Amino acid sequence: MDSQSCVKITNEWDIVAARQLGRNVAKELGFGTVDQARITTAISELARNIYLYAGHGQICIEKLFDGGKKGVRIIALDDGPGINDLRKVMEDGYSTSGGLGAGLPGVKRLMDEFNVESVPGEGTDIRATKWLR
Amino acid sequence: MDSQSCVKITNEWDIVAARQLGRNVAKELGFGTVDQARITTAISELARNIYLYAGHGQICIEKLFDGGKKGVRIIALDDGPGINDLRKVMEDGYSTSGGLGAGLPGVKRLMDEFNVESVPGEGTDIRATKWLR
């Protein structure tokens, strides 16, 4: 049985709410502090992308129970401008800022699974999952 | 008036002695803890190169007083096999190990000035300086 809760992202402080939601879920599922911080950072990055580039959208956090495995999935949805060249965006060193802004490839590396779908002009749907080990 | 003291490098614990000498001089000259640690790390790297690749050699630490400026110079000398292709060795990502082993380009970045001279079959002379700011 999977459960899901969402936070609307329209201003910067909604990023904090999304982080809080994600951290609570991660803690509840039994993730350690380092993984909690990593999951929270991934949420932060995705929420920030929505806030900066799409204007508004939402972050949903899903608890996953798959057989004996437990995990958390972050879903970031927006109906913003979408991503034109996905191949380019997923390239390392593409983003200009040095660190956290490194964007999607960085988020992908923080998590276990990562999927992005985007239609230019219609929006973007990003899903990232981390499993408890 | 510049003064200089040296440590012979023939076994791994000589690396510690060279570090200690460098740290003392750096502290005495007034370098902060972060810079002390950086200078010590640079010494450690150079001493380790001597220990691993030349077998023996020496590390000298020189106090520099140039007008109002104070600084420390590390001199690493050996009569080992020398470096065949200096251009290659100074390239980033050339060394195979990931971090500290990153070798000379890393030492160069830790210090303010860096010079290497090497004659294959005769030995290597590396000088690296850091100025107190």
Next chain:
Amino acid sequence: MNFRELMDSKYKEIIEHYLNEQDEKALYLGQKFSRKSIEHHVSPEEIISLHKSVMLEMEPNIPHHVLHAFDILLEVMIGYGFAYREHQSLRSKQQELNNEIDIASNMQQTLLGTSIPAVEGLDIAAVSVPAKKMNGDYYHFVQDENDSVSVAIADVIGKGIPAALCMSMIKYAMDSLPEYRNEPNAVLESLNRVVEQNVDASMFITMFYGVYNSHKHLFSYSSAGHEPGFFYNAHAGHFEDLDAKGLLLGVDKKAKYRQYERRVEVGDMIILLSDGVTECRTEEGFIEREDLVELISQHKHLTSDEIVTNVYKELEKLQHFELRDDFTLIIIKRIS
């Protein structure tokens, strides 16, 4: 005032905020601080030193064990600082190299550029996308005064820069043999000699060369070990392999090539491709040639241009936008 001057007090503020409220906002501010400090090339050992001094200031009675232990943490973090500085340098090097490769790939496009022939009765389209920036696939059309269309499609075994360099050679070699352009086997034999002579022994090239005679509607072709194309027989309503035997270019300088012929009726299609199309790997394993035929078949009522574009887009998505090999697909459709 710049960030470096402010960072001490800023960091202290965040810590104080957190210790008072223990809330997520302070942690978020911590993340923003991190972004800023990286932007300003503050290295991780400086962060440790900063943390230690803020602790000492806030808690003058901090147990001296806890205080001194920071020295070890700092020492360990210096190693990470090493990697971090190398990262910054690699990043700018990478960008420089990327720029170079962009320029080179533009040059390559200019050099290898070909235009789709406009011939009465034929609908021709091609798509060619490199897996990396430089293309190791190559295709070329030439339309002669009698409305014969010759088409070449080639693939260097290998990808990236070396493959691209090799392809430029093929292009020059092709430019200098116009006499027997209409005899596929002679073209391949001649190119084979050039490749054998000029290219590193470890590099091989596969090539398919065909000539479409648009008066007789006869397609003659030869292949040097190239991925077989397809022939869509409109009357029978099915796809057949465009089989042709022949050794790769560059293996044996005396290699001979056989020439094949095929009559083309209205509605028929000639489909040429590189192995990057059929060896497209998805989560469920490789795409089979039958899957590809199925995909083309779904779109066969469209124009050649729409077919190649749709097939490319669907295969690109199946591979999560990571092409594993250069991708080239050409369709020649007889429409009247």
Next chain:
Amino acid sequence: MNFRELMDSKYKEIIEHYLNEQDEKALYLGQKFSRKSIEHHVSPEEIISLHKSVMLEMEPNIPHHVLHAFDILLEVMIGYGFAYREHQSLRSKQQELNNEIDIASNMQQTLLGTSIPAVEGLDIAAVSVPAKKMNGDYYHFVQDENDSVSVAIADVIGKGIPAALCMSMIKYAMDSLPEYRNEPNAVLESLNRVVEQNVDASMFITMFYGVYNSHKHLFSYSSAGHEPGFFYNAHAGHFEDLDAKGLLLGVDKKAKYRQYERRVEVGDMIILLSDGVTECRTEEGFIEREDLVELISQHKHLTSDEIVTNVYKELEKLQHFELRDDFTLIIIKRIS
């Protein structure tokens, strides 16, 4: 047992050692630990978490302010972990790209390879070193049946991969014009048309082309905007510029080139070079052409091979082994 399982107890040991002795040895062990943890891809936020838990274990009464403050440090370090992971990925990408470029540069050497002509009475040598891995300079010798030696030296404006790609083109173009190989101006005019037609408008090439008639000991040459060479007049004991006027290749397809001639006596030297030799930048500014002449002059009694090697080594050292431009130096010395 692997490092990750041991690292907690190992780190605790180092801290304990340090707190007891406060000596340099413990700090050195900290550095070694750092090297190991980086080797095992432990990220910096894990180090913070490890440090925090060791502190809590060793000092159960640690002030809770100090303990909680580690949460902020961890949060900040996550950002560095981001950069650190990108570093690892960039490093492997860089290595892949380096491999590709190595292969391409070997190919280039095979493709552009030329051998030094062995002609009675002449001592010829050349050195050509790319600033990066791919060479945007090019030189080529051809020795004909009458012991005429033709020499070409060219430089693409630009470096690296695009320049190398461009140079391959020049090589193919040169291969396909053997008829008037002995007329420098005709060679340049013909190459100019090829470059103008095939190369991106932003790419230009400078070229010097000369033919040494070893019966008449007459050197005829033309230049397309190339760095002037030198002529060493042994009798007068001085060096002169080998001036020649002419537009760069690729600017104007109708460009015409003037041809110059020079008699060569025993002991005279023809010195050809690319601007990478004269624009060698040292700490004291650029090398002047006079400095270069001085350097060559010091070695002029040696063989051509020794001269070019010595000059290269000295200029390489002056630039701290970082060439800013491709470097090519050719010497043709009449010895009898």
